[in-house]
Amino acid sequence: MTELDRIDRNILTLLQADCSVTNVQLSEQVGLSPPACLKRVKRLTEEGYITRQVALVAPQKLGSMLHMVVEVFMERDHKQLFQDFAKKVQATPEVKQSYQVTGEVDFVLIVMVKDMEAYETLCDRLLYSHPNVRKFRTLISMKRDKFETSVEVR
Structure with a gap:
């Protein structure tokens, strides 16, 4: 399992606040290109850091x-x-x-x-x-x- 760096931690924090952001929006917020950001999100999911993406209902x-x-x-x-x-x-x-x-x-x-x-x-x-x-x-x-x-x- 890869050790989390500052960008990984930022991605996880931002996705916890709103996982409906597009990859382009997320990549802009963390300072990566969209393909690099998507690759990181995929790795974080494969390694079990991201277990599900859900909608919170009131x-x-x-x-x-x-x-x-x-x-x-x-x-x-x-x-x-x-x-x-x-x-x-x-x-x-x-x-x-x-x-x-x-x-x-x-x-x-x-x-x-x-x-x-x-x-x-x-x-x-x-x-x-x-x-x-x-x-x-x-x-x-x-x-x-x-x-x-x-x-x-x-």
Whole structure:
């Protein structure tokens, strides 16, 4: 894997802010010719620095949604049971993010559902049915004060 130079880091920073820029616009911003810039973007993608290019949708424009943080406490500290739960989480579209964490809590899930009925269905399917889930705690978001998808490129 190639070490990132200043231009690579600049490309990654600019694409995180707006990946819809054209290659010509991007090349002008980083000071490269369009072919050289395209070659770098292709290399950054092939090397796994760029994993996807997506559109961020404003959820409030699509109607009412509940955003929840769910803390999951497991019964036993067993690697295979944790992996089974993580696999089930991966297959659950309402779970938008999942973190296996240290401390009292074992997993933190970020969940988006239409309403409480949908959340209850999710709990039945994901949490109550898993043999290693001891308990879980749900925090309902009242307001999103900050949402960032970018990472600092060093």
